[in-house]
Amino acid sequence: MGKYILEMNDISKEFSGVKALSNVNFKVEKGEIHCLVGENGAGKSTLMKVLSGVYPYGTYGGDIVFDGEVQQFKEINDSVKVGIGIIYQELALFPDLTVYENIFAGNEVKKGLFVDWNQTIVQAAKMLKKVKLDVKPETKIKELGVGKQQLVEIAKALSKDVRLLILDEPTAALNEDDSENLLELLRELKKQGISCIMISHKLKEVISIADKVTVLRDGKTICSLDASKGEVAENVIIKHMVGRDIEDIYPKHPERYIGETVCELINWSAYDVKLGRYVVKDVNLHVKKGEIIGIAGLMGSGRTELALSIFGNPKGYKLQGNLKIKGEPKVLKHTNNAIKEGIAYVTEDRKGDGLFLLQDIKNNISVAHLKGIATKGILNLNEEVKVGKEYKDSLLIKANSLEQSVAELSGGNQQKVSLGKWLFTGPEILILDEPTRGIDVGAKFEIYTIMNQLINEGMSIIMISSELGEVLGMSDRVYVMADGAIKGEMSVKEATQERIMELATQ
Structure with missing residues (x-):
């Protein structure tokens, strides 16, 4: 048996001629918690989508080796079959269905040709006990808080005999108690021999839980840090993430x-x-x-x-x-x-309430104050471009053009667009x-700097x-x-x- 459960060798991925990943190397040992960090747009989620089969074999370069065997995943189900489970930041649960229906959705417990609902409930209860979630299997998802829904997602992955669990920003929407409960569960899963990859911007959590930390920047592997060697420290991670020292995050x-x-x-x-x-x-x-x-x-x-x-x-x-x-x-x-x-209000839910994701940058910036780009009641599209460029430049929004859809931007740049939208209202x-x-920490620093500029004005x-x-x-x-x-x-x-x-x- 090899030392590594996962080896991703020289992984490259392009979108319309733009390299999102460039010869990335990433290895995870059996039974370890490995954190993947980097600024938004560094390639973390893209790498995990390659691993899970969202981006199928043939659309990327390099090799995925799982448990000693080269894999050619053509869809997500292929990675699930070998024991890889992925939980995204936006939970994929059905709110009007019960906990047990969600845990076994697409993986139903059957008796002959029919679903055995009694056995499904029994097995769901076992999974809930495994993740230390004290709710009845018959409870509807919409009745649970975000922290408990996150545990249901993990129970769902465990029901498929997962050996490598990937979590993308699992604590982003959780309070401190729920976050700590989740991290403690990951430590328990580690004791059971389950390997975990955790993507996170919360460096204090990374430092508290990681056996190793791999840093990506601009689609490239920058380094892997080993906690047992004392290499995992906040200032070290930040320096590798942003390519410079940030003496004070604030x-x-x-x-x-x-x-x-x-x-x-x-x-x-x-x-x-x-x-x-x-x-x-x-x-x-x-x-x-x-x-x-x-x-x-x-x-x-x-x-x-x-x-x-x-x-x-x-x-x-x-x-x-x-x-x-x-x-x-x-x-x-x-x-x-x-x-x-x-008064202006920048919502906490930029994707759900703050932005029109399928529209471009200039449309999103102008939408809250259309009178500001209108001449005699008619929208002036040239003025919209002018205003969009002004905020793109002043807020340092990184994008190919003003016509790029907001959905294609990193989280930090989406937040800047949301901020620009409301600043345009004056x-x-x-x-x-x-x-x-x-x-990420680099984008946070930029947001804080903008806040100080606004206050000074x-x-x-x-x-x-x-x-x-x-x-x-x-x-x-x-x-x-x-x-x-x-x-x-x-x-x-x-x-x-x-x-x-x-x-x-x-």
């Missing part, structure tokens, strides 16, 4: 002028009619000109609901309390009202909901973030939310991760 900003209060909430509450409960409770909050306030809290604490209630209330909450813009009471019944008052108050979720930013380092690294003041309410407010000099978590878990 760019320093000079002492800045904090002006008058531009937005204030007084005894602000939001009642969700569909849920039958308050999602925002008696919030008092203010933000000043030239200030970044961070809003921290666990998933479900009410942070996004608070942002939506300010931004024209698109969910139709029943609102109570007062909202003041520059000292004037305002009633914003629609997002258009919020935009007119100088806001004075910018709400950023998870501004760096799912983007007099804008005010409300930043919602689940990353405590980000909250502490970028904010002037911090509010902590739990159960829809503000549990504490402090200057960033007073704030610590421990203090924030103490308040967030009240």
